[in-house]
Amino acid sequence: MPDLRTFVNPKKRNQTWATSAKKFIKRRIPITGWIKRYSREDAIGDLIAGVTVALTFTPQSIAYAALAGLDPQYGLNSAFAGSLIYVFFGTIREIVIGPSSLMALLTYQYTSHLNVDFVVLLTFLVGVTEFLMGVFQLGFLVSFISAPVVSGFTTATALIVAISQVKGLLGLTLETSGIFDNLTKIFQNVNNVRLGDTILGVTCILCLLLLRKLKDVRISKSIKGREIIHSSFWFISTGRNAIAVIATSYLTFWYTKNDLQPPFITTKNVETGIPSMMAPPITTQIGNQTYNLQEMISELGISYVVISIVSVLANVAIAKVYVSSTIDASQEIMVLSACNIAGSFFQAIPSCGAFSRCGLISASGVRTPLAGLYSAGLTLMALRFLSPFFHLIPRSTLSAVLISAVIFLVDGKIFKPLWIADARLELATVIATAFVGLFIGVEIGLLFGVIVGLFSLLYKWARPKISVIRTQTPFGEYVQVRPESGIYFPSVDYILSLVTKLVEDDDGNGLPIVMDCKGIKGTDYTTAKGFVAITEMLEKRKRQLVFLDATSECQKIWKSAGIKNERFWISQYLMDNLYECIDRVEEENEMALLEVTND
């Protein structure tokens, strides 16, 4: 048994001012920390990852801009600003901030009837809202996203992205919205499937999946140059996306060089320039109508609040997948805010992290957030110089790269443990979040999952575990009512009706009721009022009710509402008080009625 107990306060530390300042800077501008340990391996890893992700990121950004109903450059601007800012302020290497399907979908939803000035202003307002969320430490709100919700959300997003890429893989050019529409139109257009694209795409997927395994290949110790082979395998495996893109682009080049039409669709030509830096618009015109800033903001309604919350939740959901220790949620919100505010100065659409991208950069062997620098650079170069070459990339290659990245985000592994643990509500939460996400919208799925989780938590306060035990002793019987947790206002009606039923059911017996309060770790005034009602109800029926072993804190609150001091007993003297004649144990009683001290 322990013979001495000392309280250890984990927060209290002796720090000098300089240490604190250093810590603060390291926390707010994380690059100042990790850049000191930056090695050659890191540089190689980041270069490959940054370039690889940029090769997908760039055409993706164009696609997302189109999804938001805008011209290509707005997506690329967003990718550039997001990648660049995250390098300096980001804490999680796997996160690449930029346009995403989620953001693009929501942006389209709120601004499709307006012009691009509204979109840029929206980006700015999203940044400001995120900043306020960061300042007011609203990051803790993400604690309310449970693992099953993250799992369902991830699966839904991955499936939506994968299904959206199937048409590209098959060489179909379809205008679709939602996965239902997507699948329907693919089946309707099954005769228009292009053989060239399909062969190229499927081959790419197979190669990518095989190459993904390459780095895990075990090489027999007897083989010479084992280390070199292993390194090469790792390099090829890590750079597989880049290899696929370069190889298939060369294929296009070969066809065009030989004056042949390639048998697959290639990426659209991007004709843009470097974004000019300017403040977000504060006035605009649609048709004859001129909007000032106030009118523009009022026109945008609550869109920026919705998009901010979703972007923060999505980003932290991604972070939770990739980081197994604690996440500095406040910092992640602040950097997201910086990306969007900066983005609005480069005419960008709202940005956040995206699972597909994060999956890709993680699979490409990213080492630090510095990889974003290469992505940003390539995006900028794409805007300025590389656009003539991007048209060589076959569309089905990009689809294959995306599909083979996101397919591993479909979280099938969560079902077995939940099944084993018999956690039915959590299983249902995964499935419901995924289904709502797939068929209504991932942000709605996320919110739905969060709300289900919150209700289940509130329900625990409304229906606390209470055991009712008829206890026989050598001296007589009593009914023990034992709540197992804190008792707060939502459970008062429940306890009241429980005790009422208990009394109505065996009124004849008239046994004393002992409320065992050992498990009650907290309570409130509403409970106190409810307990007063119970004691009054029992007094009318001439039934005894005592509170056993209540902490002094609970006693204080309950007494304040009118529960008498005499009703608080301690278990040591329970038998004497309940069954012995009162005069014999009078002195002991007095001791028994002393307040129980808090443990």
Add this chain to the structure above:
Amino acid sequence: MPDLRTFVNPKKRNQTWATSAKKFIKRRIPITGWIKRYSREDAIGDLIAGVTVALTFTPQSIAYAALAGLDPQYGLNSAFAGSLIYVFFGTIREIVIGPSSLMALLTYQYTSHLNVDFVVLLTFLVGVTEFLMGVFQLGFLVSFISAPVVSGFTTATALIVAISQVKGLLGLTLETSGIFDNLTKIFQNVNNVRLGDTILGVTCILCLLLLRKLKDVRISKSIKGREIIHSSFWFISTGRNAIAVIATSYLTFWYTKNDLQPPFITTKNVETGIPSMMAPPITTQIGNQTYNLQEMISELGISYVVISIVSVLANVAIAKVYVSSTIDASQEIMVLSACNIAGSFFQAIPSCGAFSRCGLISASGVRTPLAGLYSAGLTLMALRFLSPFFHLIPRSTLSAVLISAVIFLVDGKIFKPLWIADARLELATVIATAFVGLFIGVEIGLLFGVIVGLFSLLYKWARPKISVIRTQTPFGEYVQVRPESGIYFPSVDYILSLVTKLVEDDDGNGLPIVMDCKGIKGTDYTTAKGFVAITEMLEKRKRQLVFLDATSECQKIWKSAGIKNERFWISQYLMDNLYECIDRVEEENEMALLEVTND
């Protein structure tokens, strides 16, 4: 000590079919129960209360109709339908269903730009929504209104009603909205205060307050006819509102009989007839535009959902004030629904209970819901016959009746116990609910209070009480981490950072960490994943972590996510396992590692 424990299930009872049916009818049509015990005293009490409340209720209903922007009869129709239906289905004698300031305000808010057909349809839709809330047993939601919220809500409503009556008391005729506007305009028009109204009103208030005390007067036993005097006092005290109304009406009559202009303002003439019964409108016309049912419903938006929720919450808040035992919330919702659906067939505005009215009928000595029959009858007579006489009632008398009724609803008594109990959040909740209620709107105040309560409950799951104790034993030291309640997903990040900090703070010591799970009554998969992350983090730092005395339920969930069997220990063998050499206690260890059975 108890030697045998038997579980008593309070729900399980042997009931015949007939008993069940009888119980069901008694529950759904409560009049079938209490009417059998109806006595002469009940009849007298109900008659006086019913008539008294009707004398206030009727002019009030006219005022509420005006508040909702409608002609007088719509308020009276609502009062008639509400009073009548509640007699048969109501469970709480103090509740009088009818138009209320709350409902009138909300109705005006949603339908001021539409015509009366929309209002009647709204009443119907409110009834249907309430019916659905009843069917889906959403009555339990009212458990989430805490006593402080009810207190703040009641106080705000009482103050708003009282302040709204001051102008009537002073003989001022002002168009006001909100208490701020009310008070401002009263001060602006202080020179227009009419002496006659003021003297009459203030005299009425004083008389009413004195008469209220009359029934509590103790009569010396030596006085002859003590019983008769006591009964007379009770009768006068109970009927004080009726006395005030009749006496002052006679005053008006005296003035007019003598061809004098009374020195005070009297009630408006009501020119109406008995409402005809007809289905709620399904089509209407505003100007040139014709609306069909679908268009009408879409025009009403979510107004009926808001009004339904507020009416149910308000009704149960009232019920909680007047009923100290359990409330049959489902039945109260169903009867409210019936009142509104029936009301919509009599061209009524949405109705619910109101504190002022309930205070009045309670103070008038109501005995059963049958009092509503007299109110309904008088309302009907007012609509048909009595309207020529109602104009005799001085307006300031009605104001005085209302003020001296609602002033006792201002709940000052809650502050002392909350102060004693040191319940700061609850104190703040009372004040905030009241303030928001007063200055923004009582329904907003109510929702605000509920939301604060829910957040405080959720916060308890996010920041559970966890004691960290450095324990010294004769064999060595260890760090005990003991959560005091269930551990669910919102607390995972918190625990993770707590343990991380703990380890970072005294890394040098390398003491084993013992997670004492005795207090953990429930857990989930997210926690399990978090604990896996903690064990992995500690393994990297070569720190030991064991889970002590976890229930088998917790073990099942945590093991499903990957916590190893070896980490679950029981306290009996803790010392041996932590400090003795392993071979000596090997056998004991095996026993120690057996699962702890659930208590």
